[in-house]
Amino acid sequence: MLCTICKEKEATVHLTQIEGEKMHKLDLCEDCAKQKGVDDPAGFSLADLLMGLGVSQEMERASGGSDLRCPTCGHTQADFKKTGRFGCSECYTVFSEGLEALLRTMHKDVRHAGKAPAARLQLRQRQQNLLRLQAELAKAISEENFELAARLRDDIKQLQALPTPAVPQP
Amino acid sequence: MTIHEFLAPPAEAMHRRGPRDVIVMSSRVRLARNLAGVPFPGSAKKPARLQALQVLRPAVEALPAMADAFSVAMDELSPLDKQILVERHLISREHAARGPGSGLVVNRSETLCVMINEEDHLRMQSILPGLQLRETWATLDAVDTQLERRLDYAFSDQFGYLTACPTNLGTGIRVSAMLHLPGLVLDEQINPIIQSVNKLGLAVRGLYGEGTEALGNVFQVSNQMTLGEAEPAILERLEKVVAQIIEHEENARARLLEKKAKMLFNHIGRAFGILANAHSISSKETMNLLSLMRLGVDLELFEPAARAVADELFLTTQPGHLQQQHSEKLSTEDRDYLRADMLRERLLAVSRPKPRA
Numbered sequence: 001m002l003c004t005i006c007k008e009k010e011a012t013v014h015l016t017q018i019e020g021e022k023m024h025k026l027d028l029c030e031d032c033a034k035q036k037g038v039d040d041p042a043g044f045s046l047a048d049l050l051m052g053l054g055v056s057q058e059m060e061r062a063s064g065g066s067d068l069r070c071p072t073c074g075h076t077q078a079d080f081k082k083t084g085r086f087g088c089s090e091c092y093t094v095f096s097e098g099l100e101a102l103l104r105t106m107h108k109d110v111r112h113a114g115k116a117p118a119a120r121l122q123l124r125q126r127q128q129n130l131l132r133l134q135a136e137l138a139k140a141i142s143e144e145n146f147e148l149a150a151r152l153r154d155d156i157k158q159l160q161a162l163p164t165p166a167v168p169q170p
Numbered sequence: 171m172t173i174h175e176f177l178a179p180p181a182e183a184m185h186r187r188g189p190r191d192v193i194v195m196s197s198r199v200r201l202a203r204n205l206a207g208v209p210f211p212g213s214a215k216k217p218a219r220l221q222a223l224q225v226l227r228p229a230v231e232a233l234p235a236m237a238d239a240f241s242v243a244m245d246e247l248s249p250l251d252k253q254i255l256v257e258r259h260l261i262s263r264e265h266a267a268r269g270p271g272s273g274l275v276v277n278r279s280e281t282l283c284v285m286i287n288e289e290d291h292l293r294m295q296s297i298l299p300g301l302q303l304r305e306t307w308a309t310l311d312a313v314d315t316q317l318e319r320r321l322d323y324a325f326s327d328q329f330g331y332l333t334a335c336p337t338n339l340g341t342g343i344r345v346s347a348m349l350h351l352p353g354l355v356l357d358e359q360i361n362p363i364i365q366s367v368n369k370l371g372l373a374v375r376g377l378y379g380e381g382t383e384a385l386g387n388v389f390q391v392s393n394q395m396t397l398g399e400a401e402p403a404i405l406e407r408l409e410k411v412v413a414q415i416i417e418h419e420e421n422a423r424a425r426l427l428e429k430k431a432k433m434l435f436n437h438i439g440r441a442f443g444i445l446a447n448a449h450s451i452s453s454k455e456t457m458n459l460l461s462l463m464r465l466g467v468d469l470e471l472f473e474p475a476a477r478a479v480a481d482e483l484f485l486t487t488q489p490g491h492l493q494q495q496h497s498e499k500l501s502t503e504d505r506d507y508l509r510a511d512m513l514r515e516r517l518l519a520v521s522r523p524k525p526r527a
Contacts, residue, residue, distance in 0.1 A: 088207065
């Protein structure tokens with residue numbers, strides 16, 4: 001059997017850790033075991049290896065030293081450190097420090113690519129249009145092109161008068 | 171209606187056919203979604219979970235795809251009901267452990283299944299027999315689009331769909347294929363294959379997902395990363411890898427037939443011998459031996475009708491399904507006897523495996 005980490009040397013250290021009902025098994029070679037501090041069982045976390053190397057340090061960093069608490073759900077950094085789970089969607093803002101470094105160890109990138117809720121996309125596009133028109137308006141005014149400015153002002157008014165796309169409320 | 175009346179009988183459930191289903195048992199796509207500003211189930215107290223359930227359950231039930239669905243609160247289900255749902259792969263073991271404030275909605279054909287208040291507010295899955303990853307995604311994508319009109323999803327421009335565990339962040343998608351790979355196991359090639367699949371950023375798990383054994387030589391291959399890559403790209407990568415694994419499995423079977431036919435026939439013959447003659451047998455041993463019998467059917471050592479028998483027994487010999495056929499509470503020992511009795515009886519109708527000349 002080859003070592004789980006380096007996948008080169010023969011595994012001689014075999015570890016089993018039971019968390020709740022889940023059992024995690026690891027097979028390491030002597031060098032990797034030493035490097036991960038496996039000879040000191042107290043100082044060793046399987047989370048390191050199961051989630052990718054260095055994750056638990058990142059988690060520690062992400063969960064910081066302060067006693068920050070999410071105002072929406074009451075989740076603390078200690079809770080996140082213990083469970084590896086956030087308490088609500090707001091936690092992603094509250095505990096944003098160090099989060100990117102943690103995400104980088106897990107994912108392809110730290111920016112979402114892919115599907116987004118349609119109503120939100122519509123809203124975002126409208127905001128972008130609004131920002132663009134406002135910039136054009138400022139420019140028109142500074143150039144004393146009042147005919148264009150009046151037209152832009154009307155366009156902005158029209159855009160602002162549109163009903164907000166239905167982002168439903170629970 | 172009870173869950174037992176709702177679910178298709180095991181024979182029917184196991185005979186759902188799909189493309190490449192000799193090796194690919196099923197295709198599955200799962201999406202994780204949450205409500206904005208509402209505590210995730212893991213950190214919500216019971217009243218908050220019940221409140222979220224009251225918002226989520228009607229929205230899911232109102233889906234056109236959920237007409238004639240089975241909808242239930244998890245605390246209305248007995249432990250046996252839950253065990254059966256796990257054995258049918260309709261709910262996770264985590265969800266089976268949940269009670270008040272969690273729910274489940276399953277559509278009539280058992281191809282769409284929504285767990286409410288599992289680790290996330292919504293864990294929805296689309297499941298089809300054989301290799302149909304694109305179809306499962308298309309179905310679930312449409313369902314998700316309908317739901318987002320009624321529910322205020324937690325979504326951020328940077329991080330995408332927000333989930334309880336940061337490992338599911340972004341698309342919240344898990345695409346997986348359940349593969350029967352006895353050839354690669356017998357040919358001792360499964361470990362290098364698993365390692366190379368892991369290197370591509372995909373996970374290989376056992377029959378019941380995370381942290382479970384590959385009972386019956388069944389492996390689940392799924393994407394690991396969910397953030398920074400769009401759904402179609404994730405799907406395509408998994409599709410390519412699954413196609414390669416299928417090819418490796420086919421090659422392994424061909425190689426075994428050519429180079430190690432004696433060993434292969436010996437395994438299959440002994441498996442059938444034990445299944446057809448044992449008087450006490452565990453669930454784990456049964457699954458592993460039924461896997462070899464199924465391989466024997468694939469290799470035409472049995473008559474084609476034996477496939478249905480093997481597939482059905484794969485489900486009906488599992489602990490929950492076995493208990494369900496008996497009114498009295500069975501101990502593990504009782505189950506091992508009754509399982510062996512059932513196997514001996516059902517396999518009477520199957521002729522011994524005969525290697526082709």
